[in-house]
Amino acid sequence: MTDADSTHDAGSDSASRDAPDGDDSSLALVDVTKRYGETTALEDLSLEFRPGTFHGLIGPNGSGKTTLFALLAGLTQPTSGRIERADATADVGYSFQEPRFYPSLTVRENLEIFRGFVDDPPPDAWTETLLEELRLEPAADRRADELSGGFRKKLDLGLALIKRPQYLLLDEPLADVDDYSRRRITSFLDSYREADRTVVVSTHNVAAFADQLDRLSVVVDGDLRYDGPPAEDVVSQYRTLLE
């Protein structure tokens, strides 16, 4: 664990222990602590996710990244502190570390069902775009429980994107995905944030998104160790922060 000062020492330009100074459409955690029994997953953490940014949430395994995403997605409530969403209508799409879909439905059926949850869904063409951009087309009519690991991960990504959310939370989105698909997906996500949308990627593999990151937050053992712009050599920056 690091103390609060280390956040500023590391060059943060906005993060602090106080409420983030977010703008009108940001998503933020304010003084959030999350405990599971005796275990503290996150400790008094404040963090803001701004529109139009590609935000890297980096940290080693078990550092609290998935818990932080679960809080942002509303799957769990903080033990103390609060989640602030300036625009209550702005929705959140979540791609889970372990894919979550209806196993007995095909890829296309899964996408159609989850598209049906949206009051004002994107046009049908959006589904086709996702199938193409995520390289899901070859498996579109296959049952989800018969897919390989890479396709499962891409389907989960597609489900997070199907409602074209304002905030896109991606937990290790490229795990098991082949190199060609990785490049396609990374490029697609890069363009996704251009419409003032926010892409938050949680990973322990910072190199995979080094070229896309606008902002970097490093969480270690439930504590925010750095929040600010990524250095040119983000991999080296991350290693330094871990030491």
Added chain:
Amino acid sequence: MDLLALLRKESITVRRNLGLILVLLVLLPGGLVAGTAVFEQTIPRDVPVGVVAEEGTTEDDIAIAEAGMVAFATPVEYESAADAREGLQREEVYLAVHVPGDVLNESGEANVTIVSDRAFVPFEEPVNESVGVAESEIDGLVPADVTVDHEQVGAERSLSEFLVPTGLFAFVTLYALVFLPYQVRSERLVLDRLQTESRLDTVVASKLLFYGAALAIPAAVVAAMAYWFGYDVTVLSPLSVAVFGLTFVYLAAVGLAVLFALGLRQTALFVNLGLALAVFGLSSLVYPTGFFSSAQGTISRALPTYYSVVTTRSAMLRDAPASLYADYLWWLVATTLASLVVLKLALAVYERRR
């Protein structure tokens, strides 16, 4: 060595799943043996039997007649033959004994009439046995020369016809208490995603609605099969549909409450299986309540499933108005509401644990 390694793995798995092992290897077999305690006898001794005083019958006559029945029955007094008939149709009692006023007349002949309902087919043989027992018991207690007539009411039914509502109830129990929780658990991974798009309450409500509506299919199949076999059984009536609907909802709500309260663990499926076995054993599906012991009678009358069984059987086999079962239906409605509250609490517990 392979075998040793694999056995070691199994022992570790057992240690990691102690809840499941406890339910599967301790509670279920223990429960089965404990359940046998309420099946004490095969000759009826505690079956509720209605007693009706005919004209001129005194309290002494009734008391003596009841004394003659205690060997095989628990007497329940009725004001009139019509009330006793309704009691038979509601399965409050399984026989009605009409006591004449001249049982204490030493030189007279007394004719006792025992009325039974043809709809309760498996009880026909025990009834015939009981008539003989009643005749000898009462005759030995009173000065008069007692003869017993056996009168049967309702349409003649076969055992096959009797088993149709019983089988349908058993199906609904398995469907609601075992299959539906299993189905929900099979989609446990997607529940997280669903909770980012909807509410858990809504997800569960959709399951209850869809699988409740799907019950129309087996009901129609049973109706068609019964028609095919030429059974005189009214499978689809407003009363039977209402009872099946309520029974499905309260059993499914209990099954899902167990599932969510136990965090969607496999253990919940075996707990629900145990509950289904308890329902089958204690709800007087085939034999009258109290037939096997007074404890079994007391337990079954405390269970909503008993009232589901009786009302279903009556809707399908008896020519009785639905209003006769109004209080049973209200009890089922209350049970349904209470089980939905329990389900809501279980969902809250599940969400709070996250």
